Every structure is written in C-alpha cells, then in structure tokens.
Amino acid sequence: MYEIIFDPNTxxxxxxxxxxxxxxxxxxxxxxxxxxxxxxxxxxxxxxxKLRVGDYRICAxxxxxxxxxxxxxxxxxxYKK
Numbered sequence: 001m002y003e004i005i006f007d008p009n010t011x012x013x014x015x016x017x018x019x020x021x022x023x024x025x026x027x028x029x030x031x032x033x034x035x036x037x038x039x040x041x042x043x044x045x046x047x048x049x050k051l052r053v054g055d056y057r058i059c060a061x062x063x064x065x066x067x068x069x070x071x072x073x074x075x076x077x078x079y080k081k
Contacts, residue, residue: 002033002067010072021056028053029069036062 014022028051032039040049040060048070051058057078059071071078 002036002062002065004029004033005066005068007068007070010069013072021054025053025056025058025072029058029067032067036060036067 014025017025028039032051036049040051040062042049043059046059048059048061051060052075055075057071057073057075058069059078061068061070
C-alpha cells in the first residue's frame with residue numbers, strides 16, 4: 001500500500017468544491033493506494049503523473065511507497081501552472 005500525502009494547497013482547493021465533487025475526487029485518490037500506476041498517467045513534459053476525475057485533474061509525484069498530491073484543478077487551467 002502506498003501512503004497518500006496532500007499538499008496544503010490541494011486541501012484548500014478541495015474544500016472550496018461542492019461536496020459531491022470533493023467526495024468523488026477524494027474517493028478516486030484513495031482507490032489508487034494499492035496500485036497507483038494503474039490509474040495515474042505519466043505527463044510527457046513533466047516528471048509528475050496525472051489522474052482524471054471528470055473535468056478535474058490531479059497531479060502527483062509517485063516515489064517509494066508514497067503518492068504526493070501536488071496539484072488539483074479544472075482541466076482547462078491545470079497545466080498552465
């Protein structure tokens with residue numbers, strides 16, 4: 001099992017979302033604990049990985065038994081940062 005660590009900015013972003021979207025994103029992240037490489041895709045121009053949940057994207061760094069959620073945002077502006 002991988003450990004999931006959230007960046008404080010991602011927690012702030014999740015708290016601003018409607019409850020049903022927040023729960024959908026959170027449950028999807030939790031479902032990746034056993035095998036994150038099944039769900040996350042490697043980004044070509046960056047070293048991190050992405051996960052699609054509807055119109056939202058989750059960017060994460062995956063290391064030795066750790067998934068660090070670095071960025072969560074809407075698909076139209078997530079990659080501009």
